[in-house]
Amino acid sequence: MADLRELYQQVILDHNRSPRNYKRLPDASHTAEGTNPLCGDEITVYVLLEDDVIKDVGFQGSGCAISQASASLMTSAVKGRGTDEAEQLFRAFHDMVTAGPDAPADSKALGKLAALAGVRQFPARVKCANLPWHTLHAALTGVHEPVSTE
């Protein structure tokens, strides 16, 4: 088993310590809540959508370093993008964290999100990393029940 410390790279530590877009959007057009009962992660994602473009995005919640860093990286990555681009990133991210341990991360498409590639060696952590994305997806598709990774 790989050393857990390898997972907590600089990027993840940085985003956990000072999360980007950690805010409630009072004028959000779309919101959703998500939970990962396995780990105790909770998140609310706020999106301000205008003409299918994510004008602004924020999140609030509590949980482990992976879920918080993933939410921070995700909001940074999707801000200013079209909803179709955001969904493409979601798929690329999901493929990355569920791929075999030796599969190369598509860092060109994923950018900084590739920092989370290491979670695929820790199956329990994959849900932590995916939670913000599932919650964003729920917000964009108008799901009103809280999403759960279980």
Ligand code: ZN
């Ligand atoms: Zn977690």
